Amino acid sequence: MMRFEIVHETEYRYSEPVFLEPHLLRIRPRSDWSQRLIRFDLQISPQPEGCAQLVDLDGNATIRPWFSGRHDRLHLMARSTVETMVTDPFAYLLDPAADSLPIQYAAEAPQLSPYLEFASVAPAVEALAGEITTEADGKPERFASLLNQRIRELCSTETRLEGDPLSPEQTLTRGRGACRDVAVLFAEVCRVAGLAARFTSGYAAGSPEQERFLHAWAEVYLPGAGWRGYDPSLGLVVADRHVALASGPQAADARPFVGRFRGTDVDAQMTVDLRISASPSEEAATARIDSEGQGEQA
Known part of the structure; x- marks a missing residue:
């Protein structure tokens, strides 16, 4: 805490x-x-x-x-x-519906529709979704954790104070991006795999000497667990070192x-x-x- x-x-x-x-x-x-x-x-x-x-x-x-x-x-x-x-971000019990990808959202489907939609998918983004799904044996929770680490490995973090997020394809191609860029990439890959995701803006703890900037990460919806945060720019599952301001289907909504x-x-x-x-x-x-x-x- x-x-x-x-x-x-x-x-x-x-x-x-x-x-x-x-x-x-x-x-x-x-x-x-x-x-x-x-x-x-x-x-x-x-x-x-x-x-x-x-x-x-x-x-x-x-x-x-x-x-x-x-x-x-x-x-x-x-x-x-x-x-x-939140001291333990894994303190939850998943519903059977969250056993494999794509998740079969039933009662939540109408509300989650905006968080499952994605634009025409670039081949590189689709390939990444397929690769991580295979490595995770189709398990949604493991998929999110593996994707979080993979994006951290593939994309270095840069500071860009203004401007809209880059497209997922641009971020992957460049191999670097601001926190909002990799958050958008994470959410898009999740949606392609059938896992509802949204964009979140807020703040993150850091060392006192660091210059501070607004932060961004993604959240996925797991039946039985609700919305759970993943920060691909830091490679962390969100717990008590993040403060959320707003969330939405797109970065503009937050x-x-x-x-x-x-x-x-x-x-x-x-x-x-x-x-x-x-x-x-x-x-x-x-x-x-x-x-x-x-x-x-x-």
Whole structure:
């Protein structure tokens, strides 16, 4: 169990005053069985004329501010305190339906339809799906773990702060990609194999001296286990060192910031400052001390 203190600051500067269209912000961390949101505070400048809070179709907490007048900057600062609680990511009992690929989703099929759809598949992506399915003996859980490691081996990680994710074929061909690129690749290969998958944005723990960036990974739906995260850029199964913000069938559905402005011949510049501190939660520390004490008595 970990306790995260997160400060996520984003600023857009415009060469001329612009009219800001309504924005969508998915920067409020999830609060569910896997992570608990203790505190969240959002500051927006200029002051919005109004601000609505809603839950989107994928269950993401979404904030929608709208503005009046013209402005030459937009500044957002989100402060979050989150406790992550998954210490064993394999603590579940799979349903018989999850015994082999492709999974025969029955009752969940209508809801999972967007997470099983894929575009025309590149031969390299289809080949990778077939190769991993064979190595995993068709077992979905083993497939996800093997694919996670294989992508980690095939694709080195690079930093690319802006732009849409590359296509799965591009990422495989280049042999490198940003975290969002390999997350999209992972999800696509899963879907080709018949395993429902979605894209997730959020934060990951790291060493204090590291420069921090928004992170991305994928989640697969296993009957009996629900959504389970896999991070191919790190080669990890997601547990208590990740904080999820939003998820969706496509990367665009989990973008933290979505918005437009109106103006003529305007240049825009974005800067991001992300500060994350992560440490064992008090509950985890207490449990460790109790365990050590019992060991000494024995």
